[in-house]
Amino acid sequence: MTWYLVNGDVYMEHRFLKKTLKLEEGRIFVLPPDTRPEEGAHIYNAAGKKIVPGFIDVHTHGAVGVDVNAATAEDYEKICRFAAGNGTTSWLCSVLTDTKEQTCRCIDEFKKHQQMEQKGANLLGIHLEGPFLSSEYKGAMPEYLLQKANLPLLKEYQQRAEGAIRYITVSPEVEGIPDMIPEIRKLGITVAIGHSGADYETSWDAIRKGAQSCTHTFNAMKLLHQHFPAIMGAALESDIYCEAICDGRHLHPGTVRLLLKVKGLDRVVAITDSIMAAGLPDGKYKLGVNDVVVEDGDAKLAENGVRAGSTLTQNVALKNLLKFTGKSLEEILPLLTENPANLIKIADHKGFIADGMDADLVVLDPDFEVFDTFVGGRKVTSEDSNI
Secondary structure, eight states: OOEEEESOEEEETTEEEEOEEEEETTEEEEEOTTOOOOTTOEEEEOTTOEEEEOEEEEEEOEETTEEGGGOOHHHHHHHHHHHHHTTEEEEEEEEESOOHHHHHHHHHHHHHHHTSOOOSSEEEEEEEEOSSOOSTTOTTSOGGGOOSOOHHHHHHHHHHTTTOEEEEEEOTTSTTHHHHHHHHHHTTOEEEEOSBOOOHHHHHHHHHTTOOEETTTTSSBOOOOSSOOHHHHHHHHSSOEEEEEOSSSSSOHHHHHHHHHHHOTTSEEEEOOBOTTTTSOSEEEEETTEEEEEETTEEEETTTOOBOOBOOOHHHHHHHHHHHHOOOHHHHGGGGTHHHHHHTTOTTTSSSOSTTSBOOEEEEOTTSOEEEEEETTEEOOHHHHOO
16 A cells, blocks of 8 residues: 655654655655655645654553563554554563563563564564662562573573564673673673662673663662762763653653753653553553552552552653653654664664655644554554554
């Protein structure tokens, strides 16, 4: 099916231009605005709207009643459909620290999903949040399942996943982790540091050895002290990417502004860190093996009140960022598009609007609400995104 998107303002090279977009065989072709569509093609009139790259979420644990750690292949598709309705066209399923048996099951269900007909967002791969994490800053991680560095185990997971593990969160102070980072990268996995009380020197050792990101920056980590900068200081000083949960709970708006001022607009990645409660009312839910209570949209562990993920979606994160920072749409969009694409090394085909790129697009109305979504050149219908 061939689409022509006409009359819209198209986001290219950090500005909006009048262009016609042809979507054919899952790819984008950028044409002059006065291009006449081919006979028989589907025409989408985007007058008064903005066409932007599809959002990419590299860190989410679930939505609409589905917890990634317990999900079936069919459950993954439910998240895909829900995500597409909120402008997310690509995502990684984040597997919380779990038993080897359950982690392998998550990998197997991911592989099954890849063989299914997919009507929603692209499930691009797997993010392992652990198990090589600090017990001191474990957050929602089950302490008895945390491990020291174990390269053979990770190799086994990656082999089982057929290379689909794209991203992992580790703590620099865990025994053996800094020296393991170059080997993790050889497996094709991008390394993030987090859930950590690591000191400044140890954190920098991890960064110099190849860590490229910081997981949910400011949350579940030792914060900066003027005499002991710790992992927080290393993350801010270095050029690694910093994830940010912009729900107004995990980070104060002033903290978001500070992060952007220090890191720059090209080094912050807007994530949701959402759990199965996203898209659903307050109530009792699960996050891996943990019981979670959601009140007023705020997810916390039932046992101790520690915040446990979020109920955020990326369309809401976009509007929050615009509100928190006062910056323009042109400035903020990279946090949800090109930055995550660059982080997990898919920027050669996703995260941008240009000739030959994957036809993953979001149409925004004048209020920055998601009006329509295209995934792989296919318009996602309301039936597709309904759960």
